[in-house]
Amino acid sequence: MTALNSPLALKLGAFVALSNDEMSALDRLHARRKLFPPGRDMVHQGQVNQSAYILASGWVCSYKLLSGGARQIVDFQIPGDFLGLRSVLFRTADHNIEPVTKVEASEVLAIDLLDTFSRTPRLATAVLWAASRDEAMVVEHLVGIGRRxxxxxxxxxxxxxxxxxxxxxxxxxxxxxxxxxxxxxxxxxxxxxxxxxxxxxxxxxxxxxxxxxxxxxxxxxxxxxxxxxxxxxxxxxxxxxxx
Amino acid sequence: MTALNSPLALKLGAFVALSNDEMSALDRLHARRKLFPPGRDMVHQGQVNQSAYILASGWVCSYKLLSGGARQIVDFQIPGDFLGLRSVLFRTADHNIEPVTKVEASEVLAIDLLDTFSRTPRLATAVLWAASRDEAMVVEHLVGIGRRxxxxxxxxxxxxxxxxxxxxxxxxxxxxxxxxxxxxxxxxxxxxxxxxxxxxxxxxxxxxxxxxxxxxxxxxxxxxxxxxxxxxxxxxxxxxxxx
CATH class of the missing domain: 1.10.10.10 (Winged helix-like DNA-binding domain superfamily/Winged helix DNA-binding domain)
Structure with missing residues (x-):
């Protein structure tokens, strides 16, 4: 699969008309493709130096566990979504990421992401847009639980x-x-x-x-x-x- | 006030050691300083082409209104926080922003932000970190309402x-x-x-x-x-x- 028809390119395309350079940069981010079985955390709360992932196929859920054992699912991720983007910029992962189905995802190291941003700032803006959209969804979930x-x-x-x-x-x-x-x-x-x-x-x-x-x-x-x-x-x- | 001791510089400094160039870029973002009285929306849900703001002094609240009239406050913003950062990358504001106290804030147009990002990519990364931290707070509020x-x-x-x-x-x-x-x-x-x-x-x-x-x-x-x-x-x- 090339970046051109990847779910991430389709998604970011809703915000920025991607140039060939930007497409190539996205392609490079997709280089480290991995498979994950369902039911086992890809990232766990408290983990340090964790990677982010770009989800290529399958579904994933992000959740937090409280010390008493209660669990709150924050969101589900679908193809084209970043997993752990928030955590990769943080020292410590603040949530768990678990595949719901068999999952194919590309590992993105913090350094690759920062390097991509400095070479293709428009892509950085597109990723910021995607992060803003993720936040907007969490806000809707908050409003939903609070008021619907x-x-x-x-x-x-x-x-x-x-x-x-x-x-x-x-x-x-x-x-x-x-x-x-x-x-x-x-x-x-x-x-x-x-x-x-x-x-x-x-x-x-x-x-x-x-x-x-x-x-x-x-x-x-x-x-x-x-x-x-x-x-x-x-x-x-x-x-x-x-x- | 120069960027050096601005609340935003103090905050971003928790993530990135700011260079002189980056400090100057932050300074430029602070150029359009405005005053707002309490109780009147700075940005309202459904508004298009809205600006973002960097809060210099005072407190602000972000909230959503449902069509039935119920209100959910998503978060409060304090000095150094961005207001409407999510909305400036979007076509349409998805929430309301209202000063709780008298507020001093610098208006940031989308184009200024994108220009700053392309000149100082590390600053773009720092802003992405700040946006990620905002999202992490909304997640905690979701967990709070859901499970605490x-x-x-x-x-x-x-x-x-x-x-x-x-x-x-x-x-x-x-x-x-x-x-x-x-x-x-x-x-x-x-x-x-x-x-x-x-x-x-x-x-x-x-x-x-x-x-x-x-x-x-x-x-x-x-x-x-x-x-x-x-x-x-x-x-x-x-x-x-x-x-």
Missing amino acids: DAKERTAHFLLELGSRLKLVGLGSAQGYACPLSQYMLADALGLSAVHVNRVLRELREDGLVTFQNGHVVIHDIDRLMVLADFDKSYLDHDGPLLK | DAKERTAHFLLELGSRLKLVGLGSAQGYACPLSQYMLADALGLSAVHVNRVLRELREDGLVTFQNGHVVIHDIDRLMVLADFDKSYLDHDGPLLK
């Missing part, structure tokens, strides 16, 4: 995933493949798995969206967006701002 | 503010001035103002921390950190990684 009820929160989450997947060529307005369990949804949404199950049944019976057998099928995106109060401008997908 | 009880959450919040203020020379291990009302704390912590009042009384009666008359006084930081399960590594304040 279980049904709105779940609908918002499914719409956000769909929009992100569509940008990297992995979904459509009709739906997408989704390997997450109801337990994972529960830990991300601050609900119990039983509650998630009930909410998903309600959404299905309302004719809005079905999540079954690893597939999300969106039946009525307009009504679903109204229910979730979903304003996708925080994902900023309207095409390159930097020409 | 009201007392732990409030204690964690007061410790985080103290650590941030100390870095920019505005507080000590003993305490700091804090202009926030209990209503603001409530909207940030996902609690009612009555609940915040009760939690603050408990923290005071436990001999841990007092927040009264615009001042936070920390009585026993070790016990407070244990109560809050506060691990400050997510703030990454241990001195420059980039020499």
